[in-house]
Amino acid sequence: MISYKEYKHGKTDLLIAACDSDLLGKTFHDSEKGLKLEVKKDFYGGSEISAEEFGKQLKKATIANLVGEKTISKAIDLGLVATSSVLKIQGVPHVQIVRGL
Structure with a gap:
């Protein structure tokens, strides 16, 4: 399952925060790159939904x-993310998408 939360701003902007459910509440580090990824429940935690x-x-x-693998794989399957854009932090994939209207 995927943990999913929406944040709406105005009439057109929609931010989605989503992660593989088993990653919720965990923190990942990459000391070589100086990166830290916190998969916080208050940001990513929301509804549990299917990949579909x-x-x-x-x-x-x-x-x-x-x-997360499941979450990002779905975005790749939909053509919304290029695999070359995925950052791995302690082996965990992370990506951000920004699209214009």
Whole structure:
């Protein structure tokens, strides 16, 4: 399952925060790159949804913050993310999407 949360701003902006459910509440580090990724429950924690439902919602987003293999694989399958854009922090994939309207 995917943990999914929406943040709306105005009439057109929709930020989606989503992660593989098993990553919720964990922190990952990459000391070589000086990176830290906190998968905080207050930001990513929301509804538990299927990858199929997540894909439907992700298509509506203007901004997305995604963490985890299942979550990012769905975004790649939809053509919203290039594999070359995925950053790995302690082996965990992370990507951000920003789309214009």
